[in-house]
Amino acid sequence: MQAPTSRTTDPATAAADSAAGVSATAGSVGPPPRLPSGPTGLGTSSLRLAPPAVETGESGPPQPSSPSSSPSSSSSSQRIEGLYSPPPVRDDRALADEINGRLVEWAEQDDVDLYPDVDLREALVGFDPGRSVVLCHPDAPGVEHLMAAARLLVGENAVDDYFCEAEYGGSADRRGAVLALAQSAIDPAHNTPRYEADWRSGLDSHPALRSMRSAMGHFRALATPAQAHRYRHDIASLYLGYNAEGDCIHQHRTPAVWEYLVQRQFNSFRPCLTITDAIGGYELPAALFAEPGVQRAVALSSNASTICNDLYSLRKEQRSERFHYSLPTVIAAEDDCSIEDAFQKSIEVHNDIVRLFEEQAAELSATHPLVARFMTGLSNWIGGNHEWHAGHVGKRYATSP
Secondary structure, three states: OOOOOOOOOOHHHHHHHOOOOOOHHHHHOOOOOOOOOOOOOOOHHHOOOOOOOOOOOOOOOOOEOOOOOOOOOOOOOOOEOOOOOOOOOOOOHHHHHHHHHHHHHHHOOOOOOOOOOOOHHHHHHHHOHHHHHHHHOOOOOOHHHHHHHHHHHHHHHHHHHHHHOHHHOOOOOOHHHHHHHHHHOOOOOOOOHHHHHHHHHHHHOOHHHHHHHHHHHHHHOOOOHHHHHHHHHHHHHHHHHHHHHHHHHHHOOOOOHHHHHHHHHHOOOHHHHOOHHHHHOOOOOHHHHOOHHHHHHHHHHHHHHHHHHHHHHHHHHHHOOOOOOOHHHHHHHHHOOOHHHHHHHHHHHHHHHHHHHHHHHHHHHOOOHHHHHHHHHHHHHHHHHHHHHHHOEOOOEOOOO
16 A cells, blocks of 8 residues: 555644534633664664663662663663663654754744743753654654654643643543543534634633644644544543543552553553554555554553653652552552562563564564554654653653662
8 A cells, every 4th residue: 555645735724624613611621831674764864773671680779771872862861771672763863853943833833832831942842752753753754744743742741731730730620521622622523603613712722722733733734534533532542541540649549450551551652653654654554453463562562652651750750749650659559569679570561561562563564564564663662762761861750769
């Protein structure tokens, strides 16, 4: 199957044309507060492969390994010892900075106006979404494909910040309602003209809703209708996971490990991984994407990437004063062990999931060339995500007490 032809619809027009009705009270949602022959995407000419993490049988408190010596990365990288992951295949600091700069320009546009009450440049560039998408999508054919992924990533984080984090005005009492509005920013409601106008006004009133609407418009300009529909479905599942997490946090309840892993499969990076074909400039047909084996590979890769986040963010969460839970904390509670032992057990869970993914991906890759390409994209995302997290040690994350 040929790669899909990019659509020529103006992103802003596409977003507006997709609009259709919510209540006029929407304005009160809350205060603003690895490729076989090497990568071929933009910026891969200076590729330097980073060495994969090496597993150890050591126990005890997690410590960062030596910083990456990859000459293509300007960010120091401190990986968690024993955490198994495919290596990243492209790390281009200059390209990441270009993406970050364009993101700031996009976020400051009147129709987005993201995080109006904080230092946008510090918050947005400090998060370094540009490096994330450069690492995770090495086969992207151009800057605009990377920007599509980056806008969606920033929009998803804005929804999480504004609607799920208390410091930005998030409230457990209203989380489900505002997440439904957030879903409508990418999955329009269909009503009479009067209520369509009310809904459009509601979306205009909040930065998280504006950013998701704009990001989806840009994504639709290069994705096929099936790929856009896939993304909407995965975002709805993500919001289901947000609600599950919110319930546990509101009740100060630590779930069983199996229940936590179920929640994490929904509350995961899955929407970012499943657009890998759209960002790569091709399409895995819907019938192939829906195959049970492909769905298993998607779930495993998403789960591994999200547990990676659990591990790198544990110390930051421990230092906060709020109730939190993650794979290490639920294992520590269920097994009645120290957090250090639970951390090591979580590494083992992560590594087992990555190996299960690799086994599944190898089996599937023999069935169809487009499936093989998609499996490579998922593997690239696992490796890029790990490297992005490791590069934030000392800034956003910490791996030792």
